Amino acid sequence: MKMYVGTEWIDTDQKIEVLSPWDGSLYDTVPSASTQDVETALATAEIGAKKMASLTGFERYQILHRAADMIVEKQEDLAQTITHEMGKIITEARVEVERAAEIIYLSAEEAKRLGSEVIPLDGGPGVTHDKFGFTIRVPCGVVLAITPFNFPLHLVCHKVGPALAAGNAVISKPTSDTPIVALRLCEIMLEAGVPSEAIQCITGSGSTVGNALAADPRVRKISFTGSREVGEAICRTAGLKKVTMELGSNAPVIIMPDADMNKVHTALLSTAYANAGQVCISTQRIYADSTVYDDFIDSFSERVGKLSYGDPRDENVQMGPLVRESDAVRVEEWINSAINDGAKLVTGGSRNGAFVEPTLLANVDKSMRVSCDELFGPAAGVSKVDNIEEAIALANDTNYGLSAAIFTESLDSAMKFARQVDSGNLHINFGTQWRTDLMPYGGVKESGFGKEGPSYAVEEMTETKMVVMHL
Numbered sequence: 001m002k003m004y005v006g007t008e009w010i011d012t013d014q015k016i017e018v019l020s021p022w023d024g025s026l027y028d029t030v031p032s033a034s035t036q037d038v039e040t041a042l043a044t045a046e047i048g049a050k051k052m053a054s055l056t057g058f059e060r061y062q063i064l065h066r067a068a069d070m071i072v073e074k075q076e077d078l079a080q081t082i083t084h085e086m087g088k089i090i091t092e093a094r095v096e097v098e099r100a101a102e103i104i105y106l107s108a109e110e111a112k113r114l115g116s117e118v119i120p121l122d123g124g125p126g127v128t129h130d131k132f133g134f135t136i137r138v139p140c141g142v143v144l145a146i147t148p149f150n151f152p153l154h155l156v157c158h159k160v161g162p163a164l165a166a167g168n169a170v171i172s173k174p175t176s177d178t179p180i181v182a183l184r185l186c187e188i189m190l191e192a193g194v195p196s197e198a199i200q201c202i203t204g205s206g207s208t209v210g211n212a213l214a215a216d217p218r219v220r221k222i223s224f225t226g227s228r229e230v231g232e233a234i235c236r237t238a239g240l241k242k243v244t245m246e247l248g249s250n251a252p253v254i255i256m257p258d259a260d261m262n263k264v265h266t267a268l269l270s271t272a273y274a275n276a277g278q279v280c281i282s283t284q285r286i287y288a289d290s291t292v293y294d295d296f297i298d299s300f301s302e303r304v305g306k307l308s309y310g311d312p313r314d315e316n317v318q319m320g321p322l323v324r325e326s327d328a329v330r331v332e333e334w335i336n337s338a339i340n341d342g343a344k345l346v347t348g349g350s351r352n353g354a355f356v357e358p359t360l361l362a363n364v365d366k367s368m369r370v371s372c373d374e375l376f377g378p379a380a381g382v383s384k385v386d387n388i389e390e391a392i393a394l395a396n397d398t399n400y401g402l403s404a405a406i407f408t409e410s411l412d413s414a415m416k417f418a419r420q421v422d423s424g425n426l427h428i429n430f431g432t433q434w435r436t437d438l439m440p441y442g443g444v445k446e447s448g449f450g451k452e453g454p455s456y457a458v459e460e461m462t463e464t465k466m467v468v469m470h471l
Helices: 035-054 057-073 075-086 090-111 154-165 180-192 206-215 228-238 261-277 293-305 325-340 388-396 411-420 454-460
Strands: 003-005 008-010 015-019 026-031 131-139 142-147 169-174 199-201 221-225 242-246 252-255 285-289 344-347 359-362 379-385 403-407 425-428 462-470
Touching: 003 035, 003 180, 026 075, 026 180, 035 131, 035 142, 035 169, 035 199, 035 206, 057 075, 057 090, 057 154, 057 180, 075 090, 075 180, 090 154, 090 454, 142 154, 142 206, 154 169, 154 180, 154 221, 154 454, 169 180, 169 206, 180 199, 206 228, 221 228, 221 454, 228 242, 242 454, 252 261, 252 388, 261 293, 261 379, 261 403, 285 293, 285 388, 293 344, 293 359, 293 379, 325 344, 325 359, 325 379, 379 388, 388 411, 403 411, 411 425, 454 462
Parallel strands: 142 169, 142 221, 169 199, 221 242, 252 285, 252 403, 285 379, 359 379, 403 425
Antiparallel strands: 003 008, 003 199, 015 026, 131 462, 344 359
């Protein structure tokens, strides 16, 4: 598939192969952009930013609403694209497309809500009588959206939708593993009426394309989702511009003695193994009270062992492959390293190509990589704790802070958890992997900064001007 740069769908001699993860077959190719392509995208986006800023909020609403309608119409085609290039099981891919449409609908509504605020200047000291103050919110200009492989449509929409709603031009830079569905979103946006200069979708390596875009002063806002290491590098490169970072995690779950185990089993089965664990808020660390530890492992491992995995196109399969075989090799190595260091393999643990069995480990120590780093694979580790204080201390003993959860029927325990756990998203009586797309979503510590969710992203993709009238 071609990329969209400078109001044209263009190709290059150098190609990037997009492979289907479960069998390694060639799904498609995309161009590998050059530095000249980057320059064309930036110069065009500057023109597009002026065109978007000149549209009324209602006009932007109409464009985005049409785009959302088209995503709904193309749901099955887009879902199949996600499955083929990413390996996500088809049932999960369909849900991703549904949510992508909802994000664009929400963004469309936000385009109508860019308002001003009257500031009570007479509340300040000095000569403030006969002064009238108000703010104006204006677009940043050019927004750079850099997105990962694990939600190749959903996460692009979380950046492109708010950027356009706020009156910006946007340059979309999808990962080279899963660029096709992002390019198809670009097609939809253009067909819906986005000015031809106001959206670019450029494909290529992070070192050539991503770095050049991030460093350029014409980009006034960067929204990035990905690993902590890459996010930190982008922050160093970006210079003086607005940045939102949605980074990694190793999300903890606390199980108290009074937990409803039916809730625990149902929630953790999905929140630890959905998308083969390739979710930044996937349940990775489980801290079970010593009074329920053994029973939980016995009952939960039985359910984990029954999860089916295989061809993600199969409607009955519950888990697909990892996006790359090299990632599966790494996950297998981390599991084996934990076992060698004293963890107990309860179920799973085997690898076949890009597939890793749904895995549960017990007796996991906080120093093991499956606990202290982001695994991004279908495995969870269980550790024993004696009280909520110990569990909270272990939950906080990490550089990350994106999502955390507790299972308890005690209001006191729930509120202690909510107040004391260092995490941007906190869940009571569900697992860590939950998000509705209108809520503020983001992390603390090395899990990033800034918030997504269309209304919050629009705020971060605009600037505030202060106007004082001296009457």
